[in-house]
Amino acid sequence: MQIFHFTNKTQYYSTNKFINLIIISCFSLIIYFICSIFLAPNNHFHTSISLQNNLSSSQTNLDHVVFGIASNELSWSKRKEYVKLWWKPKRMRGCVFLEKMIHFSSNDTNGDEYSLPQICISENTSNFRYTHKGGTPSAIRVARVVLETVRLNYTNVRWFVFGDDDTIFFQENLVKTLSKYDHRFWYYIGTNSESFMQNKFFSYEMAFGGAGFAISYPLAKVLAKVFDSCIERYPHLYGSDGRIHACLSELGVGLTREPGFHQMDFHKNVFGMLAAHPIRPLVSMHHIEEIDPIFPNMTTVKALEHLYNAASFDPHRILQQTVCYDTWFSWTVSLSWGYAVQVFDKHVLLPNVQRVQESYAPWKSSHLGGLYDFDTRKYEPDPCQRQPVYFLDKVSSSINGTESIYKKKTFEKCKFDMSSPRRLEKIRVLSNKLVLDKQQLLAPRRHCCDVLPSTSSNVMEIAIRECKEDELIHMQH
Numbered sequence: 001m002q003i004f005h006f007t008n009k010t011q012y013y014s015t016n017k018f019i020n021l022i023i024i025s026c027f028s029l030i031i032y033f034i035c036s037i038f039l040a041p042n043n044h045f046h047t048s049i050s051l052q053n054n055l056s057s058s059q060t061n062l063d064h065v066v067f068g069i070a071s072n073e074l075s076w077s078k079r080k081e082y083v084k085l086w087w088k089p090k091r092m093r094g095c096v097f098l099e100k101m102i103h104f105s106s107n108d109t110n111g112d113e114y115s116l117p118q119i120c121i122s123e124n125t126s127n128f129r130y131t132h133k134g135g136t137p138s139a140i141r142v143a144r145v146v147l148e149t150v151r152l153n154y155t156n157v158r159w160f161v162f163g164d165d166d167t168i169f170f171q172e173n174l175v176k177t178l179s180k181y182d183h184r185f186w187y188y189i190g191t192n193s194e195s196f197m198q199n200k201f202f203s204y205e206m207a208f209g210g211a212g213f214a215i216s217y218p219l220a221k222v223l224a225k226v227f228d229s230c231i232e233r234y235p236h237l238y239g240s241d242g243r244i245h246a247c248l249s250e251l252g253v254g255l256t257r258e259p260g261f262h263q264m265d266f267h268k269n270v271f272g273m274l275a276a277h278p279i280r281p282l283v284s285m286h287h288i289e290e291i292d293p294i295f296p297n298m299t300t301v302k303a304l305e306h307l308y309n310a311a312s313f314d315p316h317r318i319l320q321q322t323v324c325y326d327t328w329f330s331w332t333v334s335l336s337w338g339y340a341v342q343v344f345d346k347h348v349l350l351p352n353v354q355r356v357q358e359s360y361a362p363w364k365s366s367h368l369g370g371l372y373d374f375d376t377r378k379y380e381p382d383p384c385q386r387q388p389v390y391f392l393d394k395v396s397s398s399i400n401g402t403e404s405i406y407k408k409k410t411f412e413k414c415k416f417d418m419s420s421p422r423r424l425e426k427i428r429v430l431s432n433k434l435v436l437d438k439q440q441l442l443a444p445r446r447h448c449c450d451v452l453p454s455t456s457s458n459v460m461e462i463a464i465r466e467c468k469e470d471e472l473i474h475m476q477h
């Protein structure tokens, strides 16, 4: 009954969306023609004409991306397990850069050549000066991964994407995010740190390397050409990303910030951050050895596999936060799709649910080290005072959409009565695959959800749907 209701609604909105889409498409086509007439005779004339035929011919996809992954002999044998989580050997191009070839024991390499990127050996950089005290000259080798990746001379490239060996990517979301931008122009896309100190010390305008970042093809070609002469001016910088940022600055290019990339300068428990992801597709995560496994009672790798499994059902929806209210009990339900559901036993206003709970330990222990450049709120240390949290158990899909089940995974002995959400054992969530059309990509709007009438006292059912035109997300009385 309820499911039917839900499906019906969704169809209604999809139809609406389809009509909207037609209107929007027609509109942009008109603008496009008007703009072509007025903007054609500029400096990019040649480029515009020669590439025009290919512009509409294909959407950016994984085949247009080349990866450069920075690693080293010491870390690769362990961290290749993280790269295996996201690397698609038949579909992805690029190299992992080491300072020299390593020889694994025969057990170690089992199947690696089929599941990992090829290894490229970095050029010798001992002739470059490095003067930052407390850093390591390998920053120069790693910075030059950009140039050496370009020099692999792959064809049909639109974007170069760089990351560390402990950076993991969500490829569907990476490609979708890049597809917002015209790869024929000069783009430097990524994000800075979440940590105030890190940004203050390094730069707000730098794409932090571990978060991963992308450089459009024409910019990367030019950068590669001038890079060696440029980094001679920056022996005093600490890292590789600082050098890349410096040289792009010299080329006059600034950072385009995309909040789906995550540097993750945190320690321990990043629950608060994963439970309040911005309304943008999750592109990357970093520092996965510095943080606790993201699901309780699992190893780091198993927990990430669990997240990737959920993402395989609905990649664009992974970690997307949806909030709804149970008016009968006055509960606030906050869902981070594919990860966790929290049920607060009171009305929490939407702007507060969107804040990141400070569950993490600061990256640096100095007195400013705990300051972060996003909205936060307290994380209650006592689990019996805290809202109950239900972590993803499993996901399945059928003609009716996607069903994800969340369960209690930690067992505290807390006292509670029947009006407490603590009696819930399981949350069942129904959703349809999130389709990121141009409108959703450029002007995203959070989805809404409904708490469905319960069929059992310890199970809660939730259905996610698009919000109505003028719908407000709040508790109704």
Ligand SMILES: *[C@@H]1O[C@H](CO)[C@@H](O)[C@H](O)[C@H]1NC(C)=O
Residues within 6 Å of the ligand: 050, 051, 054
């Ligand atoms: C258009 O794309 C094709 C392959 O998809 C390529 O061979 C061709 O060179 C491209 N043309 C231009 C003008 O870039």
Ligand SMILES: *[C@@H]1O[C@H](CO)[C@@H](O)[C@H](O)[C@H]1NC(C)=O
Residues within 6 Å of the ligand: 105, 106, 107
């Ligand atoms: C390879 O694995 C086998 C069994 O899994 C083990 O007995 C052997 O010692 C391993 N060899 C090396 C070089 O690690």
Ligand SMILES: *[C@@H]1O[C@H](CO)[C@@H](O)[C@H](O)[C@H]1NC(C)=O
Residues within 6 Å of the ligand: 124, 125, 126, 127
């Ligand atoms: C790099 O070059 C320097 C001299 O230019 C040389 O001394 C050193 O051995 C080289 N390193 C490697 C790993 O080849």
Ligand SMILES: *[C@@H]1O[C@H](CO)[C@@H](O)[C@H](O)[C@H]1NC(C)=O
Residues within 6 Å of the ligand: 151, 152, 153
């Ligand atoms: C890529 O092309 C450049 C310039 O044509 C050449 O110098 C370089 O050796 C090529 N690299 C590879 C890996 O083929």
Ligand SMILES: *[C@@H]1O[C@H](CO)[C@@H](O)[C@H](O)[C@H]1NC(C)=O
Residues within 6 Å of the ligand: 297, 409, 410, 411
């Ligand atoms: C943790 O995992 C182990 C093995 O998978 C299982 O036996 C145990 O019950 C789990 N503990 C909790 C609290 O879920």
Ligand SMILES: *[C@@H]1O[C@H](CO)[C@@H](O)[C@H](O)[C@H]1NC(C)=O
Residues within 6 Å of the ligand: 001, 003, 004, 398, 399, 400
């Ligand atoms: C889909 O929904 C219908 C109507 O609620 C239900 O009868 C059917 O069993 C569902 N199918 C699956 C595969 O869940």
